[in-house]
Amino acid sequence: MSPILMSGLIAFALFFEPLSQISAQAANVQQSVSDNQPPIPIWSGQGSVPAGSGDRKVFLSPDQHNVIILWPNPDGTESKKWFDLHNTIYPNLRVHMESSSGIFRYLYDLGNGEQSKDSLRDFSVVIYPDQHVQLASAEWTVGAIFSNIPHERVGIPRSPSGVLAVWTCKLEDNRFLQPGARTNFTITTEARPGFTSAATEHFPHLDLTDEWPDEILDQLEPVLDLKWIQYHFITLGPRYGPDDPDAGIAADYIVGIEELVRTHRLAQDSLFVKEAIADLDAIASGSSAHFTITQKPASELEAEILSALELSLHLAYRAPK
Amino acid sequence: MKNAVSFSPIRLKCMRPTSIFLLLAGSCFCCFGQLPANLDLPSETLNSGNVVYQASNSITNSGSNFVVQDPASVTLTAGSSITLAPGFDAVATTGTATFQAVINPDVVNWQPIPVPSPPTACTNCGEDFALAASSGISPQATFAPSSSNTLYAYCLDENADVVPCDLSLSIASYLKTNGHFHDSPLPPTSSISPSSGYTGDYPDWNMPVTLTTTQIGQFETVSVTPTDCDNGEEGETCIETNYDYAVGYSSLVYIANSNIFYQTGGNTTDHGDNTFNHWMTVNAATGLQQATTAYLNQYNPGQKVCINDIALPIGGKFDICWSSAFNCKDKNGNPVVNPWGSPHASHDQGTAVDVAATTNQCNQSNTVNIPNFRQACSFAGASKTFAEGSHAHCQWPN
Numbered sequence: 001m002s003p004i005l006m007s008g009l010i011a012f013a014l015f016f017e018p019l020s021q022i023s024a025q026a027a028n029v030q031q032s033v034s035d036n037q038p039p040i041p042i043w044s045g046q047g048s049v050p051a052g053s054g055d056r057k058v059f060l061s062p063d064q065h066n067v068i069i070l071w072p073n074p075d076g077t078e079s080k081k082w083f084d085l086h087n088t089i090y091p092n093l094r095v096h097m098e099s100s101s102g103i104f105r106y107l108y109d110l111g112n113g114e115q116s117k118d119s120l121r122d123f124s125v126v127i128y129p130d131q132h133v134q135l136a137s138a139e140w141t142v143g144a145i146f147s148n149i150p151h152e153r154v155g156i157p158r159s160p161s162g163v164l165a166v167w168t169c170k171l172e173d174n175r176f177l178q179p180g181a182r183t184n185f186t187i188t189t190e191a192r193p194g195f196t197s198a199a200t201e202h203f204p205h206l207d208l209t210d211e212w213p214d215e216i217l218d219q220l221e222p223v224l225d226l227k228w229i230q231y232h233f234i235t236l237g238p239r240y241g242p243d244d245p246d247a248g249i250a251a252d253y254i255v256g257i258e259e260l261v262r263t264h265r266l267a268q269d270s271l272f273v274k275e276a277i278a279d280l281d282a283i284a285s286g287s288s289a290h291f292t293i294t295q296k297p298a299s300e301l302e303a304e305i306l307s308a309l310e311l312s313l314h315l316a317y318r319a320p321k
Numbered sequence: 322m323k324n325a326v327s328f329s330p331i332r333l334k335c336m337r338p339t340s341i342f343l344l345l346a347g348s349c350f351c352c353f354g355q356l357p358a359n360l361d362l363p364s365e366t367l368n369s370g371n372v373v374y375q376a377s378n379s380i381t382n383s384g385s386n387f388v389v390q391d392p393a394s395v396t397l398t399a400g401s402s403i404t405l406a407p408g409f410d411a412v413a414t415t416g417t418a419t420f421q422a423v424i425n426p427d428v429v430n431w432q433p434i435p436v437p438s439p440p441t442a443c444t445n446c447g448e449d450f451a452l453a454a455s456s457g458i459s460p461q462a463t464f465a466p467s468s469s470n471t472l473y474a475y476c477l478d479e480n481a482d483v484v485p486c487d488l489s490l491s492i493a494s495y496l497k498t499n500g501h502f503h504d505s506p507l508p509p510t511s512s513i514s515p516s517s518g519y520t521g522d523y524p525d526w527n528m529p530v531t532l533t534t535t536q537i538g539q540f541e542t543v544s545v546t547p548t549d550c551d552n553g554e555e556g557e558t559c560i561e562t563n564y565d566y567a568v569g570y571s572s573l574v575y576i577a578n579s580n581i582f583y584q585t586g587g588n589t590t591d592h593g594d595n596t597f598n599h600w601m602t603v604n605a606a607t608g609l610q611q612a613t614t615a616y617l618n619q620y621n622p623g624q625k626v627c628i629n630d631i632a633l634p635i636g637g638k639f640d641i642c643w644s645s646a647f648n649c650k651d652k653n654g655n656p657v658v659n660p661w662g663s664p665h666a667s668h669d670q671g672t673a674v675d676v677a678a679t680t681n682q683c684n685q686s687n688t689v690n691i692p693n694f695r696q697a698c699s700f701a702g703a704s705k706t707f708a709e710g711s712h713a714h715c716q717w718p719n
Binding site for chain 1: 406433436439482582607608610611614617618619620653666667690692693694695697699700701702705706707708714
């Protein structure tokens, strides 16, 4: 029997009428796209602080999982303190998409890797701002839409911002996603799939209080910026409104696929990728012909992209005769 | 949101709130005395009778195998949530099984609180509010706290022509403005330099002066006094003029009581009532609305959060520790008396809010869980969140 969650007086968002017309499932690319530069200087904590540090009190450890803080003592001296950022996580994400009668359902299956040290305590997806969107979760909160704050799709160049769909776990309830565990989330919307970003993290990263010196709190800001501290995925999710033109959607897919190729998440010489790009080029140029893809997806990510293309642009796979 | 679904072999039907009737046969109720806040169902299989489990807050079966087998029936009633986790099961041994979940119509009709529309930018709203509490002040400009500003001093004759003159300038504060209903000691005032001179030494007989403001948000005035306007001629009269101005931020908006906010903190430190300590930048107010709505929908539906100090109407130093009567302590626990100074520094610009997590100034039902509220603020764009005594402190970029 399925678990039932009735939380916050909303119930039964878990269950849906059958949506069986189109269905696909694939594992997502499993690499954080937030592997950008460390936002503050790195220091091993041994010897002197790096040259040119000036009044800096906060440093990242070489593994970027701790901050090293020069904490002021009442006598004017400083003590070196290490704080775990609780960002030793290796999550993975799968998405399953299906549609019926113009309504799209996205099922996200989030796993916390066995090798993670920290639990996962929230999950978010940047989505198209659909007023009628519904969120559900098997074990965490029902979810919330942060609709008034435009949110960047991390790792996807030239993409418009969306709004944030967020699920959290009630921290005092201890329902964290521990290493090795999985949970799932559902979005039901009229928005068609495209490339978007999702994120997860442990929270809080630090138990900050007003007893922390102001200058240290200030210097921690870039470390705790969600864009850096969260684990970001490029995934597929609600991206396009019902009236968005196919040509624009196709052009967007090309940008996304090329970015995935550039970052080696898709193979440049993939026959599937080449055929998909060719078809998308034609659609982006205004062709209304009915295209098919004859190359079988060679990876889970390619399968996921094919599924999204079917739902967004009716670009279906057809095995060669 | 769908409220009725079907799947085989067990049927769910939503009709009643916060109550689930597991109905495999008839039903009846037993009685309870004082309810537990949270109830964890035991590991057991019920195969007869009709059992009621109730809790004021939540019911779950975490870690237990709780099985209902016909002809037993079970009723679960909880104040906020019922979670049936893996391990729960309803089993039919004969006939057609029916698993019926019934939810109160009020709950079925409950909808998440929509996020309020972001506040509209309102230049001078805070200034107008602060002026309404004073009188006889006509500010001609607003200068940011701790800023340097160039003004020009000049003299006019009876024909309104600019003429050279010697003049002196001095600054005074209008007392008890912008929510500072205390004046002992007197507030620091801005400085002006040079404070005297001969305008004839400057182009167009306009003498540039630099007004350097303090961190205090208040109304001030510059008195400009010609000192030798007769210039040797008989019968001329020197007329002193005043230039009123505000020191503060002119773009703060008022965060009123609403369906999500309950104001607190007023009338506590001689900074006026709750209409004086709830002024905020549009960006921060948008984030606070967003964080609060998300928090309430996820964790505390139907309730509000208690918003304590944000900023004064035109911002500036919010000196809550100006008197020993307020028992302030520094980060080392030492007593602090700091009139016209910090702490509470982050509340100078209308970018930070304190949200109550204890019942000190807030009903229990409206208090927040600090880590959860910090998390909501973080998703709503807050750049800094931390626990501040009995509050969650959330701060947005300026």
